Each structure stands twice: as C-alpha cells, then as structure tokens.
Amino acid sequence: MTVINKKPNNPIENLTPEDVEQIGIELDAIRQDVLDSRGEKDAAYIRRVVGVQRKLELGSRAVLLVSILPPAWVLGTAGLSVAKILENMEIGHNVMHGQWDWMRDPKIHSTTWEWDNASTAEAWKHSHNEVHHTYTNIVGKDNDLGYGIMRVDEDQKWHPMYLAQPLWNFLNACFFEYGIAAYDLELGKNLRIPKEKRSEVFKRNTKSTLAKIRKQASKDYVVNPLLALPTGSLLPTLAANVTANLVRNLWTHSVIMCGHFPEGVETFERKSIDPNETRGDWYVRQMLGSANISGSKGMHLMTGNLSHQIEHHLFPDLPSSRYAEVAPRVKAIFARYDLNYHEASLPAQVYSAWHKVVRLSLPNGFLATTTVKNAPEQAKLLWAMSTKGSKVRRAAQARLQQQARKLEVAKAA
Amino acid sequence: MSTDTLPGTSRSRPRPTLRESLRRVASAAVTPLEVDDVLDVFHPLRSGAALRGRIVDVQPETDESATIVIKPGRDWAGHVPGQYVRIGVDVDGTRLWRTYSLTHGPRADGCISLTVKAIPGGVVSQHLVHRTRPGQMLQLEQAEGAFVLPQPVPDKLLLVTAGSGITPVIGMLRNLFSRATPAATDIVLVHVNASEAAAIFRDELRALGADGRITLIERYDDQHGLLDVAHPESGLAALVPDLDQRLTYACGPAGLLDALEQHHAERGLQLTTERFRPVVLADLGGLSGGPVSFADGSLVEADGGVPILDAAEAAGVLMPSGCRMGICMGCVLPLMDGAVRDLRNGALTVAVPGETDPAGVPIQTCISAAAGACSINH
Ligand SMILES: Cc1cc2nc3c(=O)[nH]c(=O)nc-3n(C[C@H](O)[C@H](O)[C@H](O)COP(=O)(O)OP(=O)(O)OC[C@H]3O[C@@H](n4cnc5c(N)ncnc54)[C@H](O)[C@@H]3O)c2cc1C
Ligand code: FES
Numbered sequence: 001m002t003v004i005n006k007k008p009n010n011p012i013e014n015l016t017p018e019d020v021e022q023i024g025i026e027l028d029a030i031r032q033d034v035l036d037s038r039g040e041k042d043a044a045y046i047r048r049v050v051g052v053q054r055k056l057e058l059g060s061r062a063v064l065l066v067s068i069l070p071p072a073w074v075l076g077t078a079g080l081s082v083a084k085i086l087e088n089m090e091i092g093h094n095v096m097h098g099q100w101d102w103m104r105d106p107k108i109h110s111t112t113w114e115w116d117n118a119s120t121a122e123a124w125k126h127s128h129n130e131v132h133h134t135y136t137n138i139v140g141k142d143n144d145l146g147y148g149i150m151r152v153d154e155d156q157k158w159h160p161m162y163l164a165q166p167l168w169n170f171l172n173a174c175f176f177e178y179g180i181a182a183y184d185l186e187l188g189k190n191l192r193i194p195k196e197k198r199s200e201v202f203k204r205n206t207k208s209t210l211a212k213i214r215k216q217a218s219k220d221y222v223v224n225p226l227l228a229l230p231t232g233s234l235l236p237t238l239a240a241n242v243t244a245n246l247v248r249n250l251w252t253h254s255v256i257m258c259g260h261f262p263e264g265v266e267t268f269e270r271k272s273i274d275p276n277e278t279r280g281d282w283y284v285r286q287m288l289g290s291a292n293i294s295g296s297k298g299m300h301l302m303t304g305n306l307s308h309q310i311e312h313h314l315f316p317d318l319p320s321s322r323y324a325e326v327a328p329r330v331k332a333i334f335a336r337y338d339l340n341y342h343e344a345s346l347p348a349q350v351y352s353a354w355h356k357v358v359r360l361s362l363p364n365g366f367l368a369t370t371t372v373k374n375a376p377e378q379a380k381l382l383w384a385m386s387t388k389g390s391k392v393r394r395a396a397q398a399r400l401q402q403q404a405r406k407l408e409v410a411k412a413a
Numbered sequence: 414m415s416t417d418t419l420p421g422t423s424r425s426r427p428r429p430t431l432r433e434s435l436r437r438v439a440s441a442a443v444t445p446l447e448v449d450d451v452l453d454v455f456h457p458l459r460s461g462a463a464l465r466g467r468i469v470d471v472q473p474e475t476d477e478s479a480t481i482v483i484k485p486g487r488d489w490a491g492h493v494p495g496q497y498v499r500i501g502v503d504v505d506g507t508r509l510w511r512t513y514s515l516t517h518g519p520r521a522d523g524c525i526s527l528t529v530k531a532i533p534g535g536v537v538s539q540h541l542v543h544r545t546r547p548g549q550m551l552q553l554e555q556a557e558g559a560f561v562l563p564q565p566v567p568d569k570l571l572l573v574t575a576g577s578g579i580t581p582v583i584g585m586l587r588n589l590f591s592r593a594t595p596a597a598t599d600i601v602l603v604h605v606n607a608s609e610a611a612a613i614f615r616d617e618l619r620a621l622g623a624d625g626r627i628t629l630i631e632r633y634d635d636q637h638g639l640l641d642v643a644h645p646e647s648g649l650a651a652l653v654p655d656l657d658q659r660l661t662y663a664c665g666p667a668g669l670l671d672a673l674e675q676h677h678a679e680r681g682l683q684l685t686t687e688r689f690r691p692v693v694l695a696d697l698g699g700l701s702g703g704p705v706s707f708a709d710g711s712l713v714e715a716d717g718g719v720p721i722l723d724a725a726e727a728a729g730v731l732m733p734s735g736c737r738m739g740i741c742m743g744c745v746l747p748l749m750d751g752a753v754r755d756l757r758n759g760a761l762t763v764a765v766p767g768e769t770d771p772a773g774v775p776i777q778t779c780i781s782a783a784a785g786a787c788s789i790n791h
Contacts, residue, residue, distance in 0.1 A: 043507075054451060054454045101731075104729075215445070
C-alpha cells in the first residue's frame with residue numbers, strides 16, 4: 001500500500017468538492033438521527049453491560065479462589081478473560097470516548113472512568129481521542145500506524161531492522177497493555193531526549209502510569225493469588241491472571257490491528273492534508289482509513305463494537321450500541337460514491353493485517369517475486385541486502401521492484 | 414534525633430481497625446474500581462454507598478400531580494418537616510437534578526415522600542408524575558432547608574400556600590397531627606388554587622378542617638377570582654382577622670410571595686417564605702454571554718441569559734448542582750477569570766487573576782450567566 005494520493009487509481013480523485021460536502025451532510029444527518037433518539041434504552045444498555053461485566057469478573061475471581069481444581073481454573077480463567085475484554089473494549093474504550101457522557105452519570109463518564117489497563121485513562125484519552133482520532137492514518141502523525149516502531153507503508157524506506165517486525169508485532173500483542181502505556185507516554189521519543197530536558201508533563205505522566213501499573217500488577221499477581229492461598233490455589237490463580245491478561249492483550253491487539261491495518265485500508269500523506277480540511281474531507285479520510293469486521297452480535301460486543309470501526313471513526317462519540325444500526329446507511333453512502341467499504345470476517349482481517357506486517361518487514365516487491373523455486377536465491381539476496389550496506393540495498397531494491405512490476409503486468413495481461 | 418520520639422510517632426498513628434484493613438485489601442483486589450462500585454451492584458441502598466433511593470410507590474393526587482414514596486439508602490439522616498431534598502432523576506437516560514419538599518414528617522416505615530406537580534413542558538416534573546414506576550432508583554442528597562417551624566411551635570400560626578406550594582406545609586401538618594398528643598396550636602391555612610380539581614391534598618385538608626384541627630380557608634381562582642393579598646375587603650386581612658397575632662409561613666408562586674412580603678412589611682409582621690424558583694430579571698435575554706472554559710479543558714459557549722449551570726450541562730460537562738435557584742450553594746464553583754452576571758438582580762461578579770482571591774471567586778452557577786469570556790476551576 002502507498003499513501004492514497006500516490007496511488008495510480010486514487011479512489012478519492014473521482015470525488016468533486018461538492019460530493020465531499022454532500023457526504024458530510026449525509027453523515028451529519030445520520031449522526032443527528034442517533035442523537036435525537038438517544039435515550040432510556042441506551043442508558044439501560046450500558047448499565048446492563050457494566051453490571052454483567054462486574055458480576056462476571058467477581059464471579060470468576062470467586063471461582064478462582066478454588067482454582068486448584070482444574071474445572072474451576074478453566075471456568076474462572078475463561079470468565080476473567082471475557083470480563084477483562086468487556087471492560088477494556090465495550091465499556092472502557094467507549095466510556096472514555098465520551099459516548100455515554102450525555103447520561104450525566106458521574107459513574108459512567110469519560111472524565112471519571114479509569115480502566116483495567118496499564119495505561120492511565122488520562123494518557124490514553126490524549127493519545128487515542130485527540131491524536132489518533134484526529135490524525136487517523138496520516139503517516140508520521142498517527143502513531144497508531146505501527147506505534148512508531150514499525151514499517152507500515154511502502155514509502156517508508158526499508159531497513160534490515162524491519163526484518164524483526166513480525167516478532168515485535170507478536171511481542172507487542174502479548175504485552176499489548178504495556179505497549180499502549182509506552183505509546184501513550186510517547187516513551188520512544190521521550191527517552192531519546194536527555195533526562196534533564198524531558199518535559200514536566202512527561203515526568204508526571206510517567207509517574208502516574210508507573211503507579212497505575214503497580215496497582216494493576218499487585219491486584220492480578222499478588223492480592224488475588226494471596227486470597228486464594230488458603231485453598232492452595234495461589235499458583236493456579238496467578239497463572240489464571242497471567243492467562244487472562246494475555247488473552248485480553250492478544251484479542252485487543254488483533255481487533256485494533258483489524259481496524260486500520262488490513263491490506264486495502266488507505267493511508268494519507270501529511271502534506272496532502274489540507275490544513276483547512278473540511279468536515280466532509282475529514283469524514284472521507286475516516287471512511288477510507290478504517291476497516292470493519294463482519295460477524296455475530298457476540299463478536300461485535302467482544303470487540304467493543306470496534307468491528308464497526310468505520311462507523312466508530314465517523315462517529316466516535318455516539319453510543320457503540322448504535323453502530324450496527326447506522327451501518328447499512330453508512331454502507332449505502334459508500335456505494336453511492338463508489339468507495340470501498342472495507343469489511344471482512346475476523347480471520348480474514350487478522351490474516352490480512354499480519355500479511356501486511358510480514359510483507360512490509362521485507363523489501364518492497366520481495367514477497368511478490370518469491371516462489372518456492374527461487375526461495376534459496378531470494379534468501380541469499382535478502383542476506384546480502386541486510387549485511388552489505390546501503391549501496392547493495394539500493395541496487396537490489398530497484399531490481400526487485402522492476403521484477404514485481406513485470407509480474408503484475410504479466411498477470412494483468 | 415532523639416530515640417524517644419520513635420515510640421511516640423508510632424503511637425500517634427492509630428492501628429487500622431479490622432474493617433479498615435479488610436477494605437484496603439478489597440480495594441487492592443478490585444482496582445481500578447472502588448470497593449463501593451462493586452458493592453453497588455448488589456446493594457445500592459447500603460450504608461456507606463452514595464445516597465440513593467428506590468421508589469416504592471407512586472400515588473396520583475390530582476390529574477397533574479402525584480406523590481412519590483421513596484425508600485432512602487441507609488445513610489439517610491432524617492429531616493425536619495418543611496425541608497426539601499435534592500433528587501437526581503434519569504429522564505430519557507439523562508440524569509437531571511431538581512428539588513422537592515418532603516411531604517411527611519419522619520415515617521414509621523422509614524420512607525420519605527414528595528409530591529410533584531407536573532408543570533406544562535416541565536422535563537422532570539412530567540416524568541415524575543406520569544412516567545415513574547415503583548422499583549426505579551433515584552439519587553438523593555440529604556434534606557436541607559430553613560422553612561421549618563420554630564420549636565416550641567407558636568400558639569398561633571398562619572400558613573399561606575398556593576398550588577404545589579402546599580407540599581412543605583402538608584409535611585408540617587402531618588407531622589403535628591401524627592403525634593400521640595396533637596399540637597395545641599391554632600392554625601389557619603389559606604390554600605389558593607386555580608380550581609377545586611387542581612387542589613392537591615384537598616380532601617385531606619378538608620378532613621383536618623372538619624376535625625377542628627385547622628381552620629381551612631380555600632380560595633379558588635375560578636370561583637373567587639385571583640387573591641389580591643392587600644385588598645381591604647377580600648384580601649388576607651379580611652380572610653384572617655387576627656392576622657397580626659399570627660406567625661406566617663408561606664409557599665407559592667413568586668407573585669403571591671412578593672405581594673405577601675410587601676403586605677407583611679407594611680404591617681411590621683414577620684414572614685417566612687419558601688420559593689420554588691428564583692425571580693429572574695426579565696430583560697437579561699438580550700445580553701451577550703461568552704465562552705466559559707473549565708479546568709478540564711472543556712469550552713462552553715454560554716448565552717448571557719442562561720445560567721452557566723444549564724449551559725455547561727447541556728454541553729456535557731458534569732456540574733455540581735442542587736436547588737438550581739440560588740439557595741443551597743450546591744453549585745458553587747470558583748471563578749478564576751472573567752465576569753458573571755447574577756440573573757436575579759443583574760449584579761456583576763468579577764475575577765481578575767492577580768487581584769482577586771487566587772483560589773477564585775466563588776459563584777453560584779445556577780443563577781449566574783457569563784458576561785463575557787470567563788474561566789471556572791472545575
Ligand atoms: C426548595 C424547593 C422546593 C420545591 N418543592 C417542590 C415540590 O414540593 N413540588 C413540586 O412540584 N415542585 C417543587 N419545586 C420545584 C421543582 O424543583 C422543579 O422546579 C419543578 O418540578 C419544575 O421542574 P421541571 O424539570 O419539570 O421543569 P423545567 O423543565 O425545568 O422547566 C420547564 C418550564 O417551567 C418553568 N418552571 C420551572 N419551575 C416552575 C414552577 N415551580 N412553576 C411554574 N413554572 C416553572 C421553567 O421556567 C420552564 O419554562 C421546588 C423547588 C425548590 C427550589
Ligand atoms: S444549585 Fe442551589 S444555589 Fe445553585
């Protein structure tokens with residue numbers, strides 16, 4: 001993939017400014033309809049989800065008190081995993097977006113919510129709500145595109161260190177909550193700044209994040225296991241908490257990857273974005289920069305309705321429970337303007353996203369030109385490109401791209 | 414450092430009780446939730462919880478009014494008849510706070526009651542009268558208010574009420590006459606209503622009158638015409654000849670209370686009133702407001718004639734509030750910079766960083782409107 005304005009068949013090229021404005025008007029109308037009908041049923045929904053989540057988490061933790069018994073361990077661990085996922089996705093993420101602020105209930109409000117995650121609500125709201133949702137998929141501005149450590153776009157120059165990117169991505173998935181915390185602190189950028197020059201804000205945020213991590217870790221890995229000690233279930237409970245956090249991390253990472261990373265989701269170039277971007281322009285960027293996951297009601301719930309990533313990005317502050325209902329209307333707008341409504345099943349999107357991670361970890365054109373037969377030569381080439389300096393790399397890169405283009409032309413013919 | 418300070422310091426910090434220690438463990442086990450969040454799922458009315466109530470009964474009074482009986486949480490501290498309670502009601506999913514007088518003395522069943530008159534277009538009153546059902550929860554604050562009878566109760570009382578203004582007074586009456594030895598006070602109640610059909614507690618009051626416990630004077634606008642308090646032939650003095658010997662308590666619409674205040678002041682009589690709404694200057698609508706910024710970064714464009722409380726709530730900011738009419742101080746926040754106008758009298762309150770109190774100038778957001786850009790620490 002390439003940033004959208006460098007593509008040969010740029011999908012927004014066919015849109016006139018009037019079209020873009022009209023799209024904005026139509027999407028605003030959908031938004032207004034939801035605002036007008038928002039009410040008691042929505043409030044009852046989120047309260048029910050919060051109630052179920054709390055009972056599930058408490059019930060699971062109670063069962064884990066006797067997790068020395070294998071069935072109890074399985075049941076408790078499964079319940080805790082689901083509870084943590086619900087807490088992070090359908091509840092935490094959406095509450096912190098302010099989707100339920102209209103209820104004016106201080107217990108379910110973006111300004112008071114704290115979630116079961118390493119990152120503090122404060123830091124997460126800044127990097128997610130302000131940065132990611134404003135600069136969605138703008139290369140260089142939206143760090144969600146690879147958390148600043150990955151090669152997410154063909155236009156980013158390839159370097160041998162990117163070969164490790166699938167491994168990093170996997171590790172990031174396993175420890176995702178800490179990945180998010182580091183990302184929310186902009187740890188990479190800040191650690192490069194000499195210690196005495198780091199901003200007060202960074203120091204303060206780091207302190208509160210560390211305090212939060214300490215509390216979170218003591219809950220999962222000390223207090224709850226100790227409570228299970230009397231039945232001899234300390235270690236099983238510890239293992240259950242580790243497992244539940246791992247499951248939650250892998251799941252949330254997969255869902256997040258599916259939202260913006262699958263092949264075919266557009267990215268944007270910083271300089272191609274008009275500083276006076278209109279509401280319509282912004283909407284179009286959100287439309288093309290997100291991907292949906294199709295599936296059952298249960299799957300939508302477990303993804304916190306981020307399976308409706310497109311609708312979420314268009315209307316980040318509407319109640320998540322309404323995305324499914326507006327999706328057909330949104331889809332119709334895509335169809336009318338001949339835009340690609342990116343939607344596929346969970347396995348397909350996860351595969352696609354991982355495929356892209358692997359593909360971009362290799363030089364451009366490498367994967368496309370590799371077959372079983374030429375694999376040994378290709379491996380040799382890669383070795384040379386990784387070890388022999390930038391001159392060799394440049395030459396080999398040019399050759400690879402040329403071959404890939406030829407293949408494409410042949411395929412098209 | 415002397416060694417004998419050490420035992421001293423350890424003694425000065427009392428050892429946590431078992432309850433406190435348990436709570437500490439529990440809270441470490443459920444972070445980032447609070448223990449209370451978890452307990453709320455199971456027992457929202459327990460002691461230690463934020464004060465709430467469960468509606469146990471809704472009894473229609475007239476076509477447009479109803480009495481709501483509420484079982485308050487364990488921490489309800491009781492009240493004196495005549496006082497009011499602030500309640501938070503979820504209307505169409507949104508929590509709105511209003512104030513209602515308590516219409517009983519302390520009850521044997523531990524419940525409290527309010528009587529609400531549905532105002533045309535009234536968001537909360539319409540909801541409470543026509544759409545609430547037993548079992549629903551609402552948020553409560555402790556009772557407040559100074560509209561209470563002095564102790565001991567004086568020998569002669571005059572109570573003047575109009576419309577839903579009967580609510581604090583019925584609480585007083587019910588309390589006086591529910592005692593084993595009913596009070597020996599001589600009470601005259603002038604109860605003004607638009608019509609007989611609209612008169613809340615009409616039959617109960619007539620029964621009290623028939624028993625000789627009170628002297629009930631009913632005035633209906635459709636039968637008697639509007640009550641002109643100061644009128645020499647049909648006014649208050651004509652209705653209650655021994656007016657000057659009585660201590661007066663009055664609750665009703667602004668017009669009636671304003672007339673009573675003037676009337677009593679001219680006669681040098683003492684008067685205690687309860688108002689349900691602030692008297693707002695009529696001509697403030699055209700004044701320009703300004704952007705109001707809050708410490709959390711939210712920015713609200715507020716009209717010059719609208720209380721900052723209403724403007725901020727409508728924009729999604731969580732605001733503290735209470736009576737919403739300038740009497741309880743439940744909405745007070747520090748103004749750090751800028752000017753606000755008191756909607757009741759037009760008075761300006763100004764905060765200038767470096768000149769006024771560094772902690773901010775306290776303002777009541779429910780009766781203050783922005784008069785230009787201002788910033789509030791909240
Ligand atoms: C100390 C105190 C005690 C109170 N006790 C009671 C009580 O016992 N029973 C009771 O029914 N109400 C009582 N009220 C009034 C109550 O708090 C609400 O103001 C009232 O129910 C209207 O709320 P609403 O949401 O229905 O109207 P809103 O939606 O807030 O207002 C709708 C319209 O009605 C107007 N309006 C607001 N209040 C009144 C009013 N009181 N009379 C006429 N028009 C009004 C508004 O200006 C607006 O135009 C009390 C108020 C106070 C301050
Ligand atoms: S809310 Fe009571 S004084 Fe403002």
